[in-house]
Amino acid sequence: MTDGATFDQDQDTVRFAGDLSLARLGTLPDRLDRIDGKVARVDMSGVHRIDTVGAWVVHRFAARHDAPVEGLSADGQHLFDQVVQSDTPVSVRPGHQSSFKRVLGEVGDAVVVAGRTLYGLLGFMGATVIAFGQVIRHPRRFRFNAVVHEFETVGVSALAILGLMGFLIGMVIAQQGAVQLRQFGAEVFTINLVGRLTFRELGVLMTAIMVAGRSGSAFAAQLGTMKLTEEIDAMRTIGVSPMEALVLPRTLAAIVLMPLLGFYTSMIALIGGGLLSWITLEIPPVTFVARIREVVPITDLYIGLIKAPVFGAIIAIAGCFQGMQVEADAEQVGLRTTSAVVQGIFLVIVLDAFFAVFFTWIGWN
Incomplete structure (x- = not known):
């Protein structure tokens, strides 16, 4: 050789x-x-x-x-x-494909991605529940300071924007309701419209959408950045569970504060609707409050308070899930943050529709 x-x-x-x-x-x-x-x-x-x-x-x-x-x-x-x-020939230009096949392929790809995302979200939700069970079994592992810090991020910092949004929504509902009901000489029922819509639907729903835009995106960006800088890997290396240290405090904060924020937004919306009713319909505040107490059943308040923590859990889990999926480069942080907001709002609307059917079915009309 x-x-x-x-x-x-x-x-x-x-x-x-x-x-x-x-x-x-x-x-x-x-x-x-x-x-x-x-x-x-x-x-x-x-x-x-x-x-x-x-x-x-x-x-x-x-x-x-x-x-x-x-x-x-x-x-x-x-x-x-x-x-x-x-040694495979590569075409300079892709082969011609009909528009129908291309659109059908894109729809199929989107369905596959949605299915995988839903599957991953359900798995992440299960991991969050397991982490919650571990903390209950070992209370000393509960990070109280982290939860309090997230209270400020989710709740206190959002009071101003939620108050402004609720006030304007109440005024819009009252103004549009008065315009439409005036045609039938039933302006007084504007109070019914404002009260029931605010407590039953829009107060909690708009709060959830705002929290998804603020806190859900913040959760995804924070955890995504930590994933990118390998801080989460370092936590696992020293024996700290990221689910218990990062995900659980954010989820608990959203669950606890969403009912409070929803009630706060609903009350501010009532103030906005009452103010506009006082100005345009000449309904004094005392009459407005008395009418609200008459026409709004307590079940409307219960409905809002029941839906709020579920919305908070979904928003927090979606944000943390997308943040934990960040890989490769900084561009993923922006993409996953956008996905967290879209996913959170979509799931909130879907659950709101489910709750509407469910509460009507059990007789809470």
Whole structure:
């Protein structure tokens, strides 16, 4: 066996030997091109070294004669397989595809992504429940300071924007209701509209949407950044559970504060609706409050308070789930934050529709 690249032909078998690397090939490619006879087999058992260029030369020769290549070592065979796989023609322009097939393919891809996301979200929700159970079993692992800090992030910092939003929503409901009911001489029922819509639906729903935009996105961005800087991996290394240290405090804060924020927004919305009723319908505040107490059943308040913690849990879990999915680069943080907001709002609306049907079914109309 020589140091350079050599070959010999024995009847219909071509045997290679030596070093089939770029520096040692020499005139081997030209000599292979001059072989015109039948080649039934290429024997590489005598090759002790081969690189990409050598594998390409052998592959081109074997492909031209339609002969199998045998005798390579495990590493050499792996390299040769990679060269064979790369020898695939690539079109400069993609093939023409009808618009219907393209749209259908995109819809199918979206359905697959949605299914995988839902599956992952359910798994993450289960992991959160398990972490909650672990904290109940071992109360000393409960991070009270972290939960209090999230109270400020989710609740206190949101009071101003929620108050302004609730006030304006109450005024809009009262104004639009008065305009429509005036056609029937029933302006007084504007109070019914404001009271029932605020406590039963819009107060909690708009609060949930605002919390999803503020806190859900913040959770995704915070955990995504920590995932990107490998802080979460470091926590696992020192034996700290990210679910207990990061996810659980945020979820508990959202669950506890959502009923309070929803009630606060509903009360501010009533103030806005009452103020507009006082100005445009000349209904004094005392009459407005008395009418609210008459026409709004206590079940409307119960409905809002029942829905609120469920919405808070969904928003927090969706935000934390998307944050924990961040990988590769900083662009993922922005994409996952957007996904957290969209996913949270979508799930809140879906659950609100479910609750509406459920409460009507049990007679809380």
